[in-house]
Every structure is written in C-alpha cells, then in structure tokens.
Amino acid sequence: AQSVTQLGSHVSVSEGALVLLRCNYSSSVPPYLFWYVQYPNQGLQLLLKYTTGATLVKGINGFEAEFKKSETSFHLTKPSAHMSDAAEYFCAVTNGGSQGNLIFGKGTKLSVKP
C-alpha cells in the first residue's frame, strides 16, 4: 500500500526566507509524486510532478522538489517566500497503475509573515 507523510501541519516563514515543506512516501513500486497547492476557498492546482527521469523537478511559481529514493522523500522548496505563497500544500503519490487515484498527505499550511 502507498502512503504519504507530510511533516508539520503548519509552517511559518518570513517573506524572503527559504520555504521547505517535507514529504516522505511509502511505496512498494516506483512512485509518481506530486505537489498540489490549495489557496483559500479554491480547489487544488498542480505545482509540480515527478514521474521518471531527472530527480530535480521545477514547478510553477518558483517551486521545486527533489526525488530522493534513498530517503523516500520529495521535499518542496522555494528560495524566497512571497506573501502570495500562503496556502495549503499537499504531497501526493500514485504508482502510475490503473487504480486511478492519488494518495494525498494531510497537507501543510504555509504562513508567510511580512
């Protein structure tokens, strides 16, 4: 069975500081990994995804994530936080099979202080 653990339900950073949101996964097969963002009163939108190939993945809004198989991690980073980054972030995994569903973590709410 697959699962995702997001460390820290709430992360607070100052504007301009590094953003680091942690995600660890469990999968018996090579995983496909995703980060989604949910702004207040909106649905989720895809930030970035890893399927195969390059382990450092760049997404929208300056975010990137690195797939580390040895650490079973897919942490999300951004060098400099903006106020507009305040949102809830979800890590998700699928094995790319026919099950058709993503397994989501419980989310990390990011606050950005001026």
Next chain:
Amino acid sequence: EAGVTQSPTHLIKTRGQQATLRCSPISGHTSVYWYQQALGLGLQFLLWYDEGEERNRGNFPPRFSGRQFPNYSSELNVNALELEDSALYLCASSFDPGHSRGKLFFGSGTQLSVL
C-alpha cells in the same frame, strides 16, 4: 476554457437525509474523481469514473455512491447522512484515465454541512 465546475457551493442537510453533489469536468476530459476533504484528515479518495464506468472506489461505505453521465458530468450521492460526513467534497477531472502521467484539475468544491 471553463474549468471543473461543482454545484452547489454549499449544502446544508440534517442527519439521515440524502445529499446530491454535481460536477462538470473540463471539456474533453473523460475521467472524474471525487475526494472528501474533512478537517484534519486531508483528502480521502472516494470514487473514480471513466467513460461512464466506476473504475475504482476508496474506503467508504456503500451509502456513498455516484454515477457518470454520457456527457461525462458526474453526480455524487450520499445517503443516510451522518454528522461526520460534513466536509468539503472536491471533484477533479483528467483526460488521462490512469493519470500516471497527466494531472488532475480540481473544482472549488461543495461544502456539505450535516446538522
């Protein structure tokens, strides 16, 4: 291009009633997914429909059911509502049924409150 649309935005029901939630996918998308987002529990997968068929189901009781219509829109029905069914219900669509390489496009959700 219109995104995924869900209706109603808010729904208030009492325990024991039935709720019907609706979703229209992005034009050209054949797969529709339903997720429940309850406070503190993250997103829980409910159902996946593709080409009118139920393809997969999450760990929810049978009183959660749905269907997909020929125009690919979908309906989620929740019977015998319980207080713990109160949550945001998100619909998503995809043109890649396995979405192993694609991505999901989410609607803004229906907030269901059970009193």
